[in-house]
Amino acid sequence: MQLDPSQLSVRDMYQWMIHTILPRPIAWVSTCDTTGRTNIAPFSFFMGVCAKPPTLMFCPVNDRFGKPKDTLRNVEETRQFVVNLVPTALCESMNQTAASLPHGESEFDRFGVPATPSLRVKPPRVTGSPVAFECELDRIVRISEGPAGGNVVFGRIIALHVEDSVLGPDGLPDAARMDLIARAGGDLYLHKAQALRMERPD
Numbered sequence: 604m605q606l607d608p609s610q611l612s613v614r615d616m617y618q619w620m621i622h623t624i625l626p627r628p629i630a631w632v633s634t635c636d637t638t639g640r641t642n643i644a645p646f647s648f649f650m651g652v653c654a655k656p657p658t659l660m661f662c663p664v665n666d667r668f669g670k671p672k673d674t675l676r677n678v679e680e681t682r683q684f685v686v687n688l689v690p691t692a693l694c695e696s697m698n699q700t701a702a703s704l705p706h707g708e709s710e711f712d713r714f715g716v717p718a719t720p721s722l723r724v725k726p727p728r729v730t731g732s733p734v735a736f737e738c739e740l741d742r743i744v745r746i747s748e749g750p751a752g753g754n755v756v757f758g759r760i761i762a763l764h765v766e767d768s769v770l771g772p773d774g775l776p777d778a779a780r781m782d783l784i785a786r787a788g789g790d791l792y793l794h795k796a797q798a799l800r801m802e803r804p805d
């Protein structure tokens with residue numbers, strides 16, 4: 604089967620993308636608005652970019668009215684955010700925070716997401732998330748305008764939290780101990796992925 608993206612609706616193309624680009628890690632992004640009110644939402648179009656300087660990215664699309672989601676608005680206004688990774692234990696809480704609440708209403712408060720103050724940025728991190736990246740905005744790249752328009756947020760990692768309990772014998776995070784969930788297509792998530800070791804050629 605072959606598909607020509609130019610013949611597909613945006614909605615259908617999105618379906619093909621989320622059913623093929625997987626497993627996707629989830630950035631559970633906490634932000635504050637200019638008055639300090641907190642916000643948190645999940646984003647699975649998310650990836651690391653490079654370590655020099657330490658950079659990651661995630662992609663909040665515009666809402667169906669063409670408006671920026673609260674996360675993007677807050678990041679643009681305050682230039683700070685935290686990417687929390689999501690363990691199985693917090694998956695339901697993460698899912699609840701995908702609800703679209705009115706701007707300024709905190710998903711932390713509404714859904715009782717436990718928060719811990721961050722070290723270098725104002726938005727709190729999620730208590731119980733095994734890894735959290737405190738970020739300052741590097742840049743936003745606008746891919747398209749209007750409803751479902753794409754935006755890529757690049758963040759400079761300025762502090763990294765790792766729970767001691769997920770460290771393996773080599774002193775680095777152990778995937779099994781982190782027990783992160785990943786997003787697949789539709790409402791499906793993947794977890795407890797089996798490890799496969801393969802040495803890289805020189």
Ligand SMILES: Cc1cc2nc3c(=O)[nH]c(=O)nc-3n(C[C@H](O)[C@H](O)[C@H](O)COP(=O)(O)O)c2cc1C
Nearest residue numbers: 644645646647648662663664672673674701702703
């Ligand atoms: C697991 C998961 C992954 C998601 N990934 C994205 C994404 O990559 N981009 C996006 O724009 N929305 C994504 N969403 C939807 C947003 O979380 C949702 O629109 C949310 O209400 C945005 O909140 P905000 O307005 O507070 O920023 C995802 C939702 C879930 C549950």
